[in-house]
Structures are given as structure tokens and as C-alpha cells.
Amino acid sequence: MPNVQFAKVREPRHDAAVKAKIFTFVQKLTEDDTTAALHIEPMQQAADSRARTGRVDQFWRAVLYRIDTPTAGTTYVYAGTWPHDQAIERARTRALRINPVTGVIEFYEAIGEGGGAQGVPTASPSLPAPAPKKESYLGTNGYLRPELEALLGFDPAVADALYAATSDDELLAISENRENEWERLAILGLAVLDTIDKIRADLRLDHQEDVPDDASDDERLQKGLEHPAAKMQFTFIDNDEELRRVIEGEDFGAWRVFLHPEQREYATKSRNGAFRLTGGAGTGKTVVLLHRARHLHRANVTGRVILTTFNRSLAEALKRDLERLDGSIVRVEKLGEAGVLVRGVDQLAAAVRDQAGAAFWASAEAVYGSPIEPRNPFDGNQETSFWQSAIDSAGQSLPPQLQSPAFFEGEYLHVVLSQSITTREQYFTARRPGRGVALDRRKRADVWTVIEAYRQATSLAGKMSFAELAAVATATLNAGAMDGAPADHLLVDEGQDLSPLHWGLLRALVAEGPDDLFIAEDSHQRIYGQRVVLSRHGIAIRGRSRRLTLNYRTTQQNLGFAMSVLEGGEYLDVEEGQEEVNGYRSSRRGPAPLLVGNPNATAQYETVAATVRGWIEEGVPPQNIAILARTNSRRDAVKTALAERGVTVSAVISGEGQGASPVVMTMHNAKGQEFSRVVLFDVSEGQMPAPWALDQAAPEERDDVLLRERSLLYVAASRARDELVITWGGEPSVLLSGSWS
Template identity: 30%
Template structure:
């Protein structure tokens, strides 16, 4: 709540009086800190303070703060507390508050309680890293506990948590300053327009971020579970797989030493999830690396003095020149160069095959076009010529980078191993990438967590975890409740003709989007179809009538060439855009724009999907495979939206 300066002074005076009445012998530091926090309780903030604060020991936190930013357990200390004592104190708050439920039956997990040590002195607006697993905050930086951009609970949720906490926090007193009584001379205590501003903020809030504090009981159980070996989480779009991963990372970081790694094949996700994790777990944010898989590989190879040269245009040229040599042998089977490039990229090199005999025996999961031995030998010849063309130019493709990194790991493992590795969108990683991650994680409990959904696979080819030597029997989880998409959006996505039979990433029966339980009502989808000449008028008209801010909206296409067309259209119309590859989750007013490959794993209040008609492979099996892949990509695009989808089909 926004107060005038006069009102702030009155509230501060009330806070000082209340503290002096409740705790007359309170030391200066806790008096200053609690006075500042107490002044905040005129808004949607609840403060619980230890009744024995003046004779406090180290077995409990000094205060528990509940606000729209979550639940905070606070120790106010003149110097950094002993780590063991701090752990015991924070554990007390976790045990008291964990399990509090909201009106939807979701629970507050241990991983959602923020441990904070408030230390004396001035800060520089930055978190001070403590020796223990907590957030160390200078007293002058207390405002960081109330940053608007970190708010993720509404008033109802805060009140529900505070009401239940009051019955659980034995030995604590709830303190509240309250607004001064309205008098003629105190007119204008509230800044003009503050109530309207609060209403606007509430309308633009991101309620799907409430998972920072609340989890479904099934999600909570997975977060708290210990796995004796590699584990797998699968489930359709919107079921909260990444939510579980981030909470598990926080829990594991609190209870382990050494670095942790979050990685994925999708380049856009690490930066977005890193920013979210800093909101969820500021006390351990520097313990977890969020890095795109190939960025990690190239950094690792550079640290070992292994030079790699990856150039997308040069790689495409090398394959195109190899294709001209072998086109006559393969084009009658399938004339599309893209099909054969995927065969080499995802099957031959993606499975780490090194001889033609291995290729002759290898399964080709996900590939509809059957190849006999002679045809496979012709593909192998294409592969060898492609490798020669790369070598002529001193280039490496992405599969080469994986292979070089694994060779280096075999030669010399990491000096400091990771305490845990989480892999998101695992269904799109190659088999060689999986094997490398298995080696990188090593053996032991909770070391490797694989997360994905076969129905959202946007690249051709496939595998099972057993192919990579990753046993997950008895350590597999399937999520079945959709928390992201409103019913109208979910029903639209269910109507897309995506593959309706998938496995759980290891051959067992999986769950598809049509089988999930929906929990959010409402939502709207609109469709438009017309020639390319009419697209500008239709798209710009829809943008002008969007039910969500442009900053929380994404435009998604299926090919890079279509991205170029749409970006030009928007630029000429004066609409500010942000490429998805540059998106970090930070709020702004720009329309996000990118291909479906860059949109994977992200979510927005509204999504504009523009689908241009394109030529399909001519062969029956290849056409079937291409259509199946496109339908999965369409499902991914639609399920990025929480509230609204506009779908344009351009003829």
C-alpha cells in the first residue's frame, strides 16, 4: 500500500510505540529491523515475533514474515550465526509452516520457506552471500523482501497462509501497526490513485507464479523424495515439471555441497529459469548453474584447450555439398534434403554410431521411412562425405562437440563433480547427449533428474532412456494435472492432431494432454485463415485488441523464414519486439517473437501463432513423419498460452 510521507511517519511512530510496549528491553538492532518490518504491516503483510525475543536462544527464528512475496524466516544477528544453529532455527520454521494449504488444496513445501539472516550495516542493494545456507541481508536492504517484481501471491492467499501460521507458531505473537485513525488533519494519508494502482497491478499479476510458494501435494511429494539413482519425471504440457525441478534444486542445494547444474537442449530456457530460481532461492542461487547444453560443452572444451569451430551456415553448406554427391542415390526414396540431414544428425551421429555395421543394426525410432541394408549403406556414404566436407573447412557440428566433450571426460573427469544435474526438455536431446550427461552426473542418490514429455518432441528421431544406459525403474514419476492453461486454451490444444500415444521416455505408457485434469477455468481461442496479403491487417488488428499486455504476449511461428516475414511486418508497423533467444523473463513492454523451437518450455498470458502453408515431403512414410512432427510442434505452440490464443493459418 502506498502511503504519503506524513502517513509513513505516523506508522513509524506507531511501530516504535508498539515494540516498546511489547519488548521494552529489546536490543538496538532487532528494534530497528522489527520497527521497519512492522511498518509494512499496514499493507498485506503479517509479522510474527518470538515472545521470548529479549532472551532469545538459537533454536528458533526471531520472526516469521508472510507477504505477497512469500514466507520468510528471519534471524536478526549482530554477526553471522553458527551454521548448525542457523539450520536448526530455520528447520523449526519449516516444520511449523510447511504443509499449510491454500483454498485449492496446494501445500507450502519446505523448499518455499525463505531463510534470511539480517545483519547490521549498509548494503549496496545486493545480496551478501553467507557461509551458511541462508540469504544474508544488510538491515538497510530490507526493502528487497518486498520488491513488487517478486510478488506472486494475492491477498487471499496471504491471508490463508497467515491464518494457519497463527495456529502453528506457538510462542510467537502477531504484531500489526495499523493505519492511524482518519482525522481531518490527516486527510490524504494515502497517495492519490494508490487504490486504482493496486487494482491495475492485481489485474496484471502473474498468478501462475504462485507455485513459488504453493505446490500440489503430488508435486510436493516428488520434491521431497530421495531417489537411489537416476530419476525421470514425465507429463504433458503445463503439468508443472519444471516447477518440481526448481524446488528440488533448492532442496538439494540446501542439503549438499558442491555445484548443481540445470541444463537443456533449448537455448532460451536457462536464462529464464535462472531468473526465476533467484526469486525462489536467493540464498543458494549462486550454487546452481543454468546453462544451455552446448554452451556448457563448449565452455568445458575451451577449459581443456580443445578448440571447436561451430558455424551454422558453414555446417549447412557442408551438408548441401555432400548431398549433391549422393542425391541421385537417395532422392527417389525421399527428395527432401532436410529428411536426410535429420537422418545423419539425429540417427547416425545423434546415436554415436561409428561404423556402417553399427548403423545397419541400430534402431531408428521415430523414423517412418524404412531403409534396407543397401539404402543404409548409401546414407552412411552421405555421412562420410559430410564429415569430409566439415573437415575441409575445419568445422564441427553440434554432435561433434558432444563427442569431443565425452572423449575429454573419459580422459580426465571433472576436478569438482556436480552434486546434482537436472535436464529439462530431455526428449529433444540426442542419445549421445544423454550418455554424456549420465557420465557427467556419475553414480549416487539424487545425482541425475531427467524431465520431459514425448508429446512435445519437436525434433525427429527418438530413443529410450535404457538406450543410454540410464536405469530409472522404480524412480519414474508422471504428472497428470495441468496448472498452466485455462480450459478454453487447453481444449483448443487438445483438438490439435498431435500424437496421442507416447511412452514415459523409457517404453512404458505415458500420459498425453487429452488425459490431464484441468484446474483453471476460462480462457479463449480465436482463429483466422486467409491469404498472405491479408495477414498484416488481421495480425495488427488482433494485436490492437489483445486481452493481455504485449509484454506478456508471444508471437510464435514454425520456420525461420516465417520469422523474418513477421518481424519485418511488425517493424514496419512500429511494434517493438524482443527475440525469444534474448528473452530472460524480465518484464518489459515488447512483444516476444520466435520459432516454436525457441518457445519450448516458456509460458505467456497470450500467444499469437502464425502458421504458413509449406510444402510437405512427397513420400508416404516421410510425409507421415513430417506431419506428425508438425502436429507436435503445433501443440507446443498452443500450450505456451495461459489465457488466450490467436491462431492464424496463412494460405
């Protein structure tokens, strides 16, 4: 039975009927490649004697390359399905080879009939003609033409075109035409002026497979498929379910099977302790987490792996994607069971409560100063209303700027609960790092009076906040009520939005040791809560932190706009270091974001309706279009206004889109999602930054609120894969000033 390696190539888009035929063809190929109906035929005068075509149907033919070795037997490299004549031409003129410099297996197009000794790596269309009279972009930035061949392995013709390019845009245009993944990413590195050494290191081009000197060409090719850079483009399919997912998935479900060498290393490499992976939106942090969950599970099927994130809806998305990645993973529903448990972080706290029983409520003494009767968590905005009532009844002696539920929620979370403060005396001496608002002894006494009133009211109502739930769950685990930590490995997504209480809980859920905590986060995407320093919660990651910079989601133009929104803000990471905003890049290009000012609300609705209608008329699937608004009220207003203009959209609160209509949702709810076309609606003065968010903040906290508003706009802008439109009515938001022109 032959093996099949799928190659990621830019083949034509296939409808469902053709995909079904491709699945049947490959399935039969793996069973018996001599079956007459497959018509596996070698090429005459081919550039590569291994080239074959196979009949998918009368119109479509698959391009294949046959590799035969004593150890692996027969392997077919599947290189796409094409119309008959095009498939014949591709199979005749393109070959597989090991790049003599990098050792990466690649496609190349032979020069001359019969495929002479020289060739150029495959490109479509032809390479741009050199422009010798203009100044070389690479030359003026210190690169040498011979390095492109001798150190990066580019063919002479490709190296000439690269060195003739006069701008980074010209380099990116060449990159888009390359069929070999390693080439595209190496050119992208050149475009952003990475050093040759960095490009080689990022793509693991110094890696050499162990191949005997007397190995045959086929054996070298077979071994070349195992090179880290080759795995970005070639993957082995070993079962029908995976085969179906790969064929039916967009771009072969690239995130599931084709990983950048850097991503693959982070997904599989063992660490001595907690590890942090950071990177901008769309750089593949969540993909690494999913692959790492599978890796840890496969390495030890009796191990207990927890995969968690900020909220329930994001956890459901992780659960769906884990199933798409590998349906054989054992997913469990209870803490402490062998397998992979996927839950939102508050759900984990609730699981501790449910499984610990009476021990949970007894452990509440560490949080409240005494055991408590069972309570239920708050729903919706109940917590804010309880704080307001406590302020009204006990906080009148406080300065007006402190008579704010937002201030008390933050103080209670970051100071009182985080330090297990149960008495007024403890609060008088407590440290308040990062709180911004200075409190003397008199003010602390007044604040504590409000906290006591709040606790009394919630006790009478039988309620507790999710922060209190997490605090008591942590105390329960630390007291040993569950016979030790219930997890061997804990993987965290969207770590920047977790609170101090969350981090205390996560630390208690898994014992310190190798591969205990793997944290994916991006400080630029912090849209909830205040900044957290992990070392204060028993999580040491200094020296075990890395950053992803290659964006897989959006175009370079959209990425540039999203990053520009962050300019002017000071971002500190969870290690108290400066979070960089530079160095991010995308291998995709597209139209520049369109900023559209409107004189009034009516004109803005007309703009949005015309934009959405135009995209649909262009053939964009409606469900791939999203309109993102700052608040629920603006979301509902735009839905109503578009309906009046004949454009139907679905209002989405959380999770995936509904049905086949464009969706409208808040910017917060768009987190973790992506769309082909996105409208950022009403980025106007008076809407962003949200006035109510600023009004509720203490003066010392306004800068942090503005930072979160900036981050929210960045998150929203980075949801767009292909096209991005930003609208406002009246005057634009100050967050847009200088961000794009």
C-alpha cells in the same frame, strides 16, 4: 524479534510505492513489534483473539495474526494489506484454525458476532445458493455428501454448495472463490472426478504433525504451518532480500515460495537412481528442478550440481530464475567445481573440450576412427549445406527420397555417432531402431559413401557438428581424461528435445548412484529431433517416473484447446510407453480461445492489429502480449504489416521480451516463456504443417514430422496465461480440424 509467515491471499494489487511501504512495515515488525509507529492493534469482538492490524500508511493497513509459543516465540501471520476499513473488517471476522479433519491451517469466517463456535472457510464473494431441484454433479458421479465433510474437511455450508453444483463449471466457480489453497485444489480434484483417496494423497491430507495432547491452540497453529498442504499458502521469510522478492513479485512470486505438496516432495526426496518427472506445459516441472537444485546445494555445499537444458537461451532463463529463487546459491563457471553450474547441453560438451585440452582431440579416434586436429563447431545452417554437397557429389545412386540432408543428419546422429561407427563394415551390421527407412546392404553402402564424403569435406573445412562435439566429449569422459565424472548431481530440463548424443554425454557427466540424474520432460512438447529411449543410453528410470497434472500457467479453456491439438497423434515416452493426454487440469478459468478465419492475408493482418490494439486499450501491459508465427519469414512479415497499421511490436529471436512493446517471435523461440495474451498467427493450410518440413522428410518419417508440428502448435498455444487468439488466412490448418468448436 518476531518471526513472520506470509500467507498467500487475494489482496488488492499494489503499486511500487505501496509495495515499498509494505516492505518497510514488515521489516520493522520483525525488528520490534512494539514500535509505536506500527500501531499493532487487537480487534474488538473479533472472531480470533490473535487478529491484529498494523499501519502501513494512513490509508493501508496490514492484517496480522499473532501466535505465541514457548519454542518459536512470537510469530505473525501476514494476511495481506488492505484499505483501512476493509482491513479492520477482515481482521475482525476472519480467524485462523486447524481444520479438524485434514490438520491443515486455514482461514475461516466466523458466524455471528464475536465469532461463534462455528464458521465457514473464508470465501469472497458469498457461496452460490444451492440449486436443489437440479441433479448434483457429484452425486451422479458417485460421491456422497457426508464424504465432503468427513474425509475432505469441508465445512457444512461449503459441502452443501459443492453437492448442489450441477456441473464441473459450477464447481470451478466455487473453487475460484475460496481463499484457502487446499480447498481450491480439492474442489478442482472433485471437478475432474478424482477419487477422494487421490485428492487426499495429492494434497498429503493424511499427513499428521506430531503435536502433544496438551499443546496449546497457539502451539497447534504453529505446528500446522509445517503441514505440506499449508506450505502451498504459508511461508516463512528469514531475510530482507527474500522479503523484498516476495513482496515485489507477482502473487508474492508464488513459484519461488509456495509449492504444491507433490512438487515439494519431488524437489526434496532422495532417489536411488535416475528419476523422470513428466507433465504438460505449465505444470511446474522447471520450478521443481530449480527447487531441487537449491535443495541439493543446501544439503551439501561441497557438492557439484549441474543444471542443464536444450539450448543456451533456455539455460540463461534457468540461470536468471535460480538467482530469483535464491541469490545465495553458489553458481560456478567451471565443470567439477563445488556449487551449481547452469549450462546448455552443447555448452557442457564445449566445456569438456576446453578443460580436457589435447585429451579431447585424442579421444576423437573413438568417433572418427583416428585422432583429429582441433576444429570449430558449425554455425547456423552450415551442417545442412555440407550434407547437400556430399549428396550431390556421392549420393546420386540413392533413391530420390533418400537424397535429403534431413535423412542424413538423422542417420548420422541416431545410428553412426550414437553407436560410434567408424567403418563401412560396422555400418553394414548396425541396428537402426526407430529410423523408419529400411536400408538393404546396397543402400547402406551408398549411404556410407555419402557419409565419408561429408566427413572429408568437414575435415578440410576444420568444422564439426554439435552432435560430433557431444560424441567426442562423451568419449573423453568415458576414457577418464577428466579424473572421473565432474558432477555429483545432474538436473535436466526439456529432456524430450535432447538427442541420443546428448544423453550419452549426460550419462558420462555424472556417475550412477543416488540422486544422479533428475529429468524433467514432456513427450508432447518434442519439437526437435526423433524420439529417444533412455535405457539404450545407460539411463534406467523404469519404476522411477511420475507425472504432474495441475497446470499453473493457463486457464482451463486455453488448456483444453492446447490439449485438443494433440488428439490423433500417438505419443510414446522415453520408456517406450504410451504418453497420456488426459488428466490435466487448471484451477483458473477464462474466456474460450477465439479462432478467427480470414479470407486473405490482408484481412488476417487487420485482425491481428485490431486484437493487439484492443488488448493495449484494455490496459494489458504491452510486454505481456505475444504474437507467435511458424517461421522467421512470417514473424518478420507480421511485424512489418503491424507497423504499417500503427502497431509497434518487437521481433524477438530468443530470450525475454525487449522493452515495453508487444513481441513477435517464432513458435520455437517461445518455448520456456509465457504471456498474458497470445496470438497464434497464420495457422493456415500451407503454413502449418510446414510444407518444407514434410518435403524434406523421407516417406517413412512423415508421420513423425507431423507429430512434431502438432507438438509445436501445442507448445505455442500453452504460452497463453489468460487469452488466446488463433488466426488463419484462407483455409485453416488441418491441425485445427476438430480441435475446438
